Amino acid sequence: MINWGNFLLVALASIGFTVVVVSLFSLAMRLLTNARHALPAARKGKISAVRSEALNRVTSYLLFLICAFALVYGIYLIVPYFHI
Amino acid sequence: MDPILVVALVVSLALFFDFTNGFHDTANAMATPIATGALKPKVAVAIATTMNLVGAFLSTAVAKTISVDLINEGVNLGAEMVFAGLTGAIIWNLTTWFLGLPSSSSHALFGGLIGAAMAYAGVAAVNFPKVFEKVLIPALLAPLIAGIAAWLATRLAYLITARSQQQRKKTGIGTGRSNFKVGQVFSSSLVALSHGTNDAQKTMGVITLVLVTSGFQSNGDHVQLWVILSAALAIAIGTYSGGWRIIKTMGSGLAEIKPPQGFASETATGVTILASSNLGFALSTTQVASGAVMGAGLGRKGGQVRWSKAGQIVTGWFLTLPAAALVGAISAYITLLGPWGLLADAIITVAIIITIFQMSRRNRIGHHNVLSEVEGASEVIASPRQVRAAASKAEKAAKSVKKSEKKGKGRK
Numbered sequence: 001m002i003n004w005g006n007f008l009l010v011a012l013a014s015i016g017f018t019v020v021v022v023s024l025f026s027l028a029m030r031l032l033t034n035a036r037h038a039l040p041a042a043r044k045g046k047i048s049a050v051r052s053e054a055l056n057r058v059t060s061y062l063l064f065l066i067c068a069f070a071l072v073y074g075i076y077l078i079v080p081y082f083h084i
Numbered sequence: 085m086d087p088i089l090v091v092a093l094v095v096s097l098a099l100f101f102d103f104t105n106g107f108h109d110t111a112n113a114m115a116t117p118i119a120t121g122a123l124k125p126k127v128a129v130a131i132a133t134t135m136n137l138v139g140a141f142l143s144t145a146v147a148k149t150i151s152v153d154l155i156n157e158g159v160n161l162g163a164e165m166v167f168a169g170l171t172g173a174i175i176w177n178l179t180t181w182f183l184g185l186p187s188s189s190s191h192a193l194f195g196g197l198i199g200a201a202m203a204y205a206g207v208a209a210v211n212f213p214k215v216f217e218k219v220l221i222p223a224l225l226a227p228l229i230a231g232i233a234a235w236l237a238t239r240l241a242y243l244i245t246a247r248s249q250q251q252r253k254k255t256g257i258g259t260g261r262s263n264f265k266v267g268q269v270f271s272s273s274l275v276a277l278s279h280g281t282n283d284a285q286k287t288m289g290v291i292t293l294v295l296v297t298s299g300f301q302s303n304g305d306h307v308q309l310w311v312i313l314s315a316a317l318a319i320a321i322g323t324y325s326g327g328w329r330i331i332k333t334m335g336s337g338l339a340e341i342k343p344p345q346g347f348a349s350e351t352a353t354g355v356t357i358l359a360s361s362n363l364g365f366a367l368s369t370t371q372v373a374s375g376a377v378m379g380a381g382l383g384r385k386g387g388q389v390r391w392s393k394a395g396q397i398v399t400g401w402f403l404t405l406p407a408a409a410l411v412g413a414i415s416a417y418i419t420l421l422g423p424w425g426l427l428a429d430a431i432i433t434v435a436i437i438i439t440i441f442q443m444s445r446r447n448r449i450g451h452h453n454v455l456s457e458v459e460g461a462s463e464v465i466a467s468p469r470q471v472r473a474a475a476s477k478a479e480k481a482a483k484s485v486k487k488s489e490k491k492g493k494g495r496k
């Protein structure tokens with residue numbers, strides 16, 4: 001018999017994980033371009049622009065880091081040596 | 085015939101199947117990064133090769149547990165039968181490659197073995213409910229899951245990175261969407277690695293099975309080193325030779341893919357495969373990857389999927405098992421004629437393989453023309469600098485043509 005329970009689990013996990021990872025990566029990308037938008041004003045020494053640039057950039061790097069963790073988790077799942 | 089000769093024949097055929105498996109499946113991981121220009125074709129194929137080679141050495145867990153549970157217990161999978169099954173799998177794999185259709189190599193292998201089992205032991209040898217459960221239903225569900233995941237992810241990726249035309253004009257800063265190419269390098273490599281840990285194993289499993297049934301190995305609880313080495317090498321060589329026909333289909337024939345879509349589709353493929361192999365609902369990599377490309381194709385505004393091509397591909401999936409079974413059965417009947425039958429079968433198979441390769445040379449698809457089509461598709465997303473570079477390149481080329489024409493006239 002087809003195990004519909006497992007199927008549902010796989011479907012939800014696949015869709016959920018994909019959406020989360022791609023969204024985080026996209027958000028990181030958006031924040032990075034936000035930082036680029038703020039850069040010219042920040043160079044001129046506008047305090048709020050400096051802050052916005054730094055905040056966007058740092059958050060973006062953090063999000064990229066989370067994506068990197070997702071990648072590492074993927075490798076962990078692939079390599080049986082790590083979890084047997 | 086000397087049993088060692090039979091085993092040698094089966095092992096070489098199994099390794100050749102491994103080779104076709106490699107170049108058939110390069111597209112699963114590398115079609116989309118090649119299509120968006122995230123990776124140059126040769127670099128992409130080199131990464132896939134490395135990942136497959138590394139993956140083959142990572143574990144032999146799959147090889148040890150290879151069970152052809154589509155065939156009822158009690159049917160002896162002898163060397164001749166495996167031989168016949170492999171011919172079916174190889175011929176179907178090469179046919180679909182020639183047609184540029186991504187199809188599951190494991191289904192071809194199972195199909196070939198089922199056909200051979202039917203020829204040897206009758207229809208009762210096949211466990212049809214299992215075929216339904218493990219082959220037909222997943223073939224419908226795999227592209228559906230991956231497609232929905234990739235579609236949603238693409239929609240979100242575009243939504244999140246969207247910027248108004250005005251804003252872009254004012255600042256001269258784009259959406260940064262071409263940076264998704266960086267992500268693509270990682271997502272596609274992950275797919276290639278997971279492929280490597282699975283697919284070379286199938287060949288190792290088949291070879292070990294034959295070694296055990298013909299008494300060259302006492303039991304199947306370990307895989308011999310030479311088997312691991314040769315299977316890893318065969319799939320790596322296969323991957324490196326590219327399978328450009330299928331890359332073309334998946335990269336540009338099915339849907340036009342841009343970097344965010346490529347990233348979404350590769351992530352969906354990788355995640356779905358990992359989820360399916362870890363949560364106990366096995367899905368075919370090829371079917372997952374094709375579904376993800378379609379989903380990503382539909383996810384972008386104005387994006388289109390070429391449904392006629394998609395229809396061909398899905399038809400191919402449902403034909404894979406019966407077609408490989410048919411060839412496997414015919415091949416099994418020939419081997420039943422005795423030692424000469426086996427030899428004749430081997431010669432016929434080699435002849436068919438050579439014919440398909442010869443036919444494919446008439447309209448060759450290689451890394452060069454895969455790229456040229458891709459360049460056409462990616463024009464829309466090229467930066468102004470790239471456009472200028474391309475224009476000056478074209479101008480130079482035109483000049484050099486004129487020069488050579490003048491030279492030619494002078495000589496006349």
